[in-house]
Structure formats: C-alpha cells, structure tokens
Amino acid sequence: MNVHRALFDAHVERWSAALPAGDLYAPMAYLLALPGKRIRPTLTLMACELFGADPRNALDQALAIELFHNFTLMHDDIMDAASLRRGRPTVHAQWNVNTAILSGDAMLVMAYSVLGSDPYILSVFNQHALEVCAGQQLDMEFEQRAEVGLAEYREMIRLKTAVLLSAALRIGAIKAGATEADQQRIAAFGEGMGLAFQLRDDLLDAFGDPAVTGKEQGGDLRNGKKTWLLIRGLEVERDRGSSALRDQLAHEPSGRDVAVMIMALRELGVEQEAQQEVRRLAGTALEELGRIDPTGDRTAALRALAISLIDRAA
Amino acid sequence: MNVHRALFDAHVERWSAALPAGDLYAPMAYLLALPGKRIRPTLTLMACELFGADPRNALDQALAIELFHNFTLMHDDIMDAASLRRGRPTVHAQWNVNTAILSGDAMLVMAYSVLGSDPYILSVFNQHALEVCAGQQLDMEFEQRAEVGLAEYREMIRLKTAVLLSAALRIGAIKAGATEADQQRIAAFGEGMGLAFQLRDDLLDAFGDPAVTGKEQGGDLRNGKKTWLLIRGLEVERDRGSSALRDQLAHEPSGRDVAVMIMALRELGVEQEAQQEVRRLAGTALEELGRIDPTGDRTAALRALAISLIDRAA
Numbered sequence: 361m362n363v364h365r366a367l368f369d370a371h372v373e374r375w376s377a378a379l380p381a382g383d384l385y386a387p388m389a390y391l392l393a394l395p396g397k398r399i400r401p402t403l404t405l406m407a408c409e410l411f412g413a414d415p416r417n418a419l420d421q422a423l424a425i426e427l428f429h430n431f432t433l434m435h436d437d438i439m440d441a442a443s444l445r446r447g448r449p450t451v452h453a454q455w456n457v458n459t460a461i462l463s464g465d466a467m468l469v470m471a472y473s474v475l476g477s478d479p480y481i482l483s484v485f486n487q488h489a490l491e492v493c494a495g496q497q498l499d500m501e502f503e504q505r506a507e508v509g510l511a512e513y514r515e516m517i518r519l520k521t522a523v524l525l526s527a528a529l530r531i532g533a534i535k536a537g538a539t540e541a542d543q544q545r546i547a548a549f550g551e552g553m554g555l556a557f558q559l560r561d562d563l564l565d566a567f568g569d570p571a572v573t574g575k576e577q578g579g580d581l582r583n584g585k586k587t588w589l590l591i592r593g594l595e596v597e598r599d600r601g602s603s604a605l606r607d608q609l610a611h612e613p614s615g616r617d618v619a620v621m622i623m624a625l626r627e628l629g630v631e632q633e634a635q636q637e638v639r640r641l642a643g644t645a646l647e648e649l650g651r652i653d654p655t656g657d658r659t660a661a662l663r664a665l666a667i668s669l670i671d672r673a674a
Numbered sequence: 675m676n677v678h679r680a681l682f683d684a685h686v687e688r689w690s691a692a693l694p695a696g697d698l699y700a701p702m703a704y705l706l707a708l709p710g711k712r713i714r715p716t717l718t719l720m721a722c723e724l725f726g727a728d729p730r731n732a733l734d735q736a737l738a739i740e741l742f743h744n745f746t747l748m749h750d751d752i753m754d755a756a757s758l759r760r761g762r763p764t765v766h767a768q769w770n771v772n773t774a775i776l777s778g779d780a781m782l783v784m785a786y787s788v789l790g791s792d793p794y795i796l797s798v799f800n801q802h803a804l805e806v807c808a809g810q811q812l813d814m815e816f817e818q819r820a821e822v823g824l825a826e827y828r829e830m831i832r833l834k835t836a837v838l839l840s841a842a843l844r845i846g847a848i849k850a851g852a853t854e855a856d857q858q859r860i861a862a863f864g865e866g867m868g869l870a871f872q873l874r875d876d877l878l879d880a881f882g883d884p885a886v887t888g889k890e891q892g893g894d895l896r897n898g899k900k901t902w903l904l905i906r907g908l909e910v911e912r913d914r915g916s917s918a919l920r921d922q923l924a925h926e927p928s929g930r931d932v933a934v935m936i937m938a939l940r941e942l943g944v945e946q947e948a949q950q951e952v953r954r955l956a957g958t959a960l961e962e963l964g965r966i967d968p969t970g971d972r973t974a975a976l977r978a979l980a981i982s983l984i985d986r987a988a
Binding site: 382383384431435438439458459461462464465466468469470472473477478479482483486487489490493494496497500501 | 696697698745749752753772773775776778779780782783784786787791792793796797800803804807808810811814815
C-alpha cells in the first residue's frame, strides 16, 4: 500500500501545483491537501497492479476518483452545514457557500477531464457517480423521517459510500484489462468492504476512544443520527419492551445522556451484533478476493489494507 | 429551426418522462419544462446538419449541452439568491437549497452520461464546462469589486455565456465529421453570437419594453449590476467630467431614479455605441458562416436564427 499511496501522493501534488490561481481552484488544492487516508485512489492503483498492469497506468483514473470524492465532500459539507473537516475549516467556512458550490462543480468537471475517454470506464464512473448522489439524497431524506429501517439504511450506505470504493477498484481493473468476471469480483469486494468500513465508523462513534478518533464520543447518538447502531438498538428495544434509547431521544440533543445510550446499546447486544456484522461483511468481501487469487499471493496487500480498515481505531 | 427544435423537444420530453421518481430527479424535469428558447441544443442539431449528417445523430449531444446549461442555471440561481426564473419559482425556492445543489450535481453527471465517449467531443465539452465555471466565478468577483473594465466584462461574458454556444455548435460539427478548420469557424460564429446575444440582453434591460420583456425596466441599473452599458457609461462620464450615473449609484438601490440613468446612457451615446457593438459582433460572426458556406444556401437557417436573436425584443 505505501508504494501506491506514495505514487498517488506525488501525482496529486503535481496536479494541485499546476492549478491556476484564483478562488475557483484554491479550494480544490486546500481540500486535497487535508490529511486523509486516500483509500479510493490507492485501491484503483492496487487493482490495476493486481490484474497485471503497471499501477502508473491508472494514476489519472485514481485522480479522477479522488477528485470526485473531494467534490462530494465539498458539497456534502454545505448540505450538512459542517464547519470542520479533519479538524480544519470546511471550504464553505473558509471561503463561502457560493465558492464551495462553484469550486465543487468545477472539481467534478476536472474529474471527468482526467478520467479519459474509455467508454467502459466512463460508464462505470457515471453510474456510480449518480448512485453516490442518490445515496446523499436518501441520507438527507432519512434525517426528516421518524423511522428508517435497517435495510433502507444499508442501501443508503451502499450508495453513498460503498459504490465508490467498488468503482475505484473496478476502474483500476478495467485499466489493466481484467476479465468481466474478475471485475465483478473486485467490485463485490469493494462494496462489501465499503459497507464494513461504514459500519466500523458507526461503531467507533459510540465505542471508540475519543483520544484516538479525535471526535466527541457518541456524537452521532447525541444528534439522534439514524446509524446502524441506533436503528438496530430501537428495534431490539421494541421487541423487548424496554425504552432507554427512546427515553433519551425524547430529550433535546443537549439534554441526552450519551453514556446511558452507549450502555443501552451494549446491554441490548447491539455492539456485539454490529461487530459480528462487520466481520461477516468483511469475510464475504475477502472471499471474493479469494476467487480472484486462490493462493493469496497477489492480493496480500489488498487483504492487509482491508483488515486495517475494519480493525482501525480511528 | 422549427424542425430542429421539434426534434429536440420530443427527445428531451422522452428523457424527462423516463426519469426515476424522487427529489433527486424531479427538479431536473421541472427546470427543463420551463418555457425557454432551447437555443443551444438547436444549434447543435443545426451544426450537425450543416456539415452533412442527420441531425438526429446529435440528439444526445444536444441533450448533454442542454442538461449542462440547466445544471448551471440551478446552481447559479442559488448563488444569485434568485427566487424566480422565467416567471416560476427557482428550484431552491420550490424545493430547498440542498436539493438544488444535489439535483444540479446529478444533472451534471447525467449530462456526461448522455454525451458519449468520443474523446474529441469530451475534451471540447470539458474545456468549455470549466470555462463556464470560470465565467461564473468572475461574475461573482465583479460584484464585490468597485471597478470593472470593459475588457474584463467582455471576457467574463465570453466565458459565462459565449463559450457554451460555441461548444454547442462545435460538438454538432464534430458529430458530423466537419474538418478542424470548419469546426473553428463554426465555433467562432458561436462565440461572436454569444457576445452579441448577451450585449443585446444588456440593452433590453435598459431600453426594452417591459410589457414585452416581462422584466422591470432598468432592473440591472437599479441594482448597479456592472453590465456593458453601465461600465461604458461610467467611462464616458469620467472622460466628459459629468456624473449623472455616478450620482444615482451613490444612493441605495431603492433610492435610484432609473429613468434618469436610462436618459444618461442615451445622452452619453452609450445606447447607440452598444447597438453598433452588437452589429459589429454579429457581423464578424456571420462572416465566419460565410467562410463555411459562401453561397449562403446551407446556412440560411443559422443566419436567420442569429439575426432573430440579436434583433429580439425579449
């Protein structure tokens, strides 16, 4: 992974340094330079190498994926009225909303500019880009709704998060000339990993160490955010006739006792259930890798990356 | 023109009718259905036919141009805090800002989805799409600046308005296999027409008949919008040592006497100068058409459209 990450870092730095001056471009360079894992472009390069090509061949496609991802961050932060991202002001907080809208738009155009004109890559990219928009739309709808089911939540996460990991891998594979069957396997691996990754995120909010995550423990719970944990917790409570979570949600966010909510999730068995679900999703995803590479030699790095993502503490 | 317009109208209606349900897509259909001239897609079809191909071959590219144009309208209306477009509520007024951001994003992705994968068309589209963003960026910057020069204004209009007309024509020409030289000519025609079209817009604001335009006479002047007329008017005033425009601009918008400002523009010779400039730009543009088609037979419809746009009263 480090080799691929270093390759990509150099590529994105060259690209950022070549941007024209002005407020249309400066927010792009600013957002790209915030500390981040750069998982998606790394996956593109690794998939390209896995199927026998030089990962450098996929640098522009990896860049397109990363530009697209950052475009969604720029606009999602406006929609969520978020003032901080990775501990730094968001683009609309640092500049203003109009600049964040317009610079995001231009960033999406630039993603297409570097993506190239391979018809198959374009169609995978377009399809997944639209799915990411549909996922964000669902996410906003869920905030307005009183009840969201676990299956709906999973579909939202699939669209909003998992499909882009899937597209990142598939595009790297296409670039290397992988067979359709192998493309489907690597895409399924990505989707499963994306679901596991997001569920791990939900777990970290409630059960992570705030000194490591850098976030308030249970921030999502306090805000009543309909995550896997809260949705499932309320389901189990309904079955059992208990109401610790529901009672806390009846208060305003500032009046909620987050420690009580976390305790309730533990007692309801939801923490354990979520951990099992992460392992199940990751296991199924890794099986897809096994179908591509039965000996495991060529996929060792991808496996290690996958495991580091689902075991991560921050 | 009517044939091309009818072809396109049927295509866009089919496309809109096939959109999935939900708030991600409904704003697209809503905006596309507002009464509009649909100049850009019509130009794409006409250019395709001019260079010897069936205009139906360029329907998807014309749709891509129209989707892109409507995406910019959706986002520009947010940035300009505009509540009305063509007499109807803007998307963010009808739904909300977040929906307008996200539906606009998805509309841009869908523009690419229908554009196809011709590398040359993609590169023309990408370049011009980025220029349109740069034009909107300049437009917003100019609002914050005390002084804007005529050359800067022209460059802003070129980027924000003229290049998309140019791209619409060029893409139609590429689709028909036109030579590079002919592509450059039709693109130059489009750019000149776009500049003339926008200057005609500025003239109609001050000197048009509000009963025909449907807008408050001198609305741009009241708002101190830095149009060609106001920029040039202030220049001439400075040279002459007069100050009617400047005096009015010293008041708040609600206290400005628009009739005095319109009179001043007439007396300073700016109305006449702008009319000459429209004719000059249109004349140069039409010369480019003459280079493509010396007898004028094949370009009669394009010429008629161009003349109707610069002579229009609304």
